[in-house]
Every structure is written in C-alpha cells, then in structure tokens.
Amino acid sequence: MNELLSDTGRKAMLEPLFAAGWAMVEGRDAIAKTYDFTDFTEAFAFMTRAALWAEKWDHHPEWSNVYKTVHVILTTHDVDGLSAQDAKLARKMDQLTT
C-alpha cells in the first residue's frame, strides 16, 4: 500500500528533487518538472523509457508533450498526495535524461 509521505520523509525525499528542478504544483500535493529536449524524437524517447518504468512500478505520471518539451506532474491518486512512489519515479525520470 502507498502511504502519504511523513514530514521527515517529505524533507528527505523532496529536497533533492527541488534542487534538481522539481517544484510543488500550486494547490495540489504534487510535484512537477518541465524537461526540454533537442527535438520531438528525444522528447518522445524519454517518454517511452519513462513509460516502461511507470508501468513496471504501476505508478503513472500525468504528463504532456509539446514538440520538444515534456511537462510531468507526479502524485499518488490512491492517497491523494505525494508518496515515496512519486519520489522514486521522479529520480528515475531525472536519471533517464542524463
């Protein structure tokens, strides 16, 4: 079962993500980041790699793509807020771009 991040878990897991360009979404317990690639094929290649991890972990992003940018929002619907799954997927997405 997923659980909402505790105050300490939140600090430990989210601070490195904020340092890496993630930010809280206004009005939601969710984090977001916009990735900018060189073109559509790079952007969609990232989405494809991230999609495989999302499906493997059964934890899916809310995301949008316009040409070479991909905007990602992560939250955990069954706990209505951020869980460790979001931090894990955020870290994986960052890894996939490096």
Next chain:
Amino acid sequence: MNELLSDTGRKAMLEPLFAAGWAMVEGRDAIAKTYDFTDFTEAFAFMTRAALWAEKWDHHPEWSNVYKTVHVILTTHDVDGLSAQDAKLARKMDQLTT
C-alpha cells in the same frame, strides 16, 4: 509550405472530424479530442504509434496523458491555425484506435 484551411477546405475536412468526436478548442484555431483506452499500456501504445506518424510527417500534436486517457490538440504553429496537416493527422489518429 502549410496553408491555413480555406472556408471550403475547412468545411470538407473538419465536418467528418467533428462527427468523429473532434471539437474546436475554445479561443484557438485548433481541434481537440480525448481518447479513452482500457489502461495505460493501451494509451501509451496509441501515443507511440501516433508519434511515429507525427515525426514522419513533421507535424506534432500537443498532447497529454493521464493513465488511460490521451487528450490531443492539433494546430499548425507556422500558420497559427488549422491546416490540412491537422486534418490528416487527426484522421490517422482515429484510424490507429480502430
């Protein structure tokens, strides 16, 4: 070069799309449709197939995905409105789901 749809082109190309569930986007010369699939893998499989056509035709959607739904907006940025490319990609996307 892309060209804005003429009045007659607009009627001929857009009416069948409206009948197929596409609609004008409020405040923009753009069309949109939301596809609902059975799960994330079906939704992302559709996006992958559509992405290959988009890249082949050098005409890319603005789209978002939340779990099993995909919301697509089509417009032609270099003419700041709808062109025949949008109708062509819309028809292809509909074909991919049948």
